[in-house]
Amino acid sequence: MRIAGSIAALFLLAACGASEDEPPRDDPQPKGHYVVDPETGATRASITNEDGTTILRARDGSEGKVAELPTGFTVYPDAEIRSTVEVGRGERRSVTMTLASDAPPADMIAFYRAEAEAAGVAVDVELATDTLSMVGGRAEDGTHFTFQAAREEDETVGQLTVGQLSVDQLHGNRPRN
Template identity: 35%
Template sequence: MRTSALIVAATAMLGLAACGSETSGEFTTADGKDGEYTIDKETGETSMTITDEDGEASLRAGTNVPVSLPDGFTLFPGSKVVNNAVVNQPDGQGTMITFEADAPADKVVAHYRDAAKAAGFEIQMEMTTNGTQMVAGERASDGATMSVTATSGEPTSGQIILATKKAG
């Protein structure tokens, strides 16, 4: 629930950045949680934090946010990161990387499917529709999930979503 609140707040904050508004401030989520945000006008990077009785949740999003993939995963060769959003919560981390690649969608998805299988993920879904391909899976050993979507074009556009749970 907190992840979606951070994503909604980030979208609103990005709109403020485009209008030349404040670069930092406070906000309240729809469910009454207080948070803080910062927008770096030079890089477009957005950071925000929400603290409640469960602990602190934070989001960092932007083109230059460092990409951290699980062991065995690499970005598709030659990919350009368009945006990287990382949400840290007391119970785990979620990452959503939007990218472009100069390769067909099937080759991009195959790269991530192979990496996921090698990293112990069971592929639970594969789909192709209207030029878009998707693969998704879960790793039983720790409950981590992954999905990759790629849409052919010039360049191919794609998105990687990874969710990991903290041990304990």
């Protein structure tokens, strides 16, 4: 469930030490910067390399501002949004949302599986263990989707990731088909 935080931390680490006022460099090292809103803790970061500029926005749910989910995907009914991380490069973007609900994990998995299939995503991964349930897949247009959920005390905490920008693409590799 800490994937979003890990992605944000890695991204910010890559951008460490850079600022907007820094003069251009001739070396091939990525150039980046980040800003953290002191009142809300919202983070905006960017990094530019030979593959383009990637933007990251991370917010906790208390801000009231939530990243817009791609067409066909919604927030689980009555769920509390804990955080969102949006990563984008050009027209491609991916959103990771962490949320909590009183619903059982199986109900949330079924909800997001139905949304994914209705959005044209071919679900090709489904896993259920004693502690974690997960569903995921990919659409022909390159959209990827995963939802994982785990019961934690009296609530289910889930993490939805959906979009067209994969971790492979952030590193300059071609998307999988």
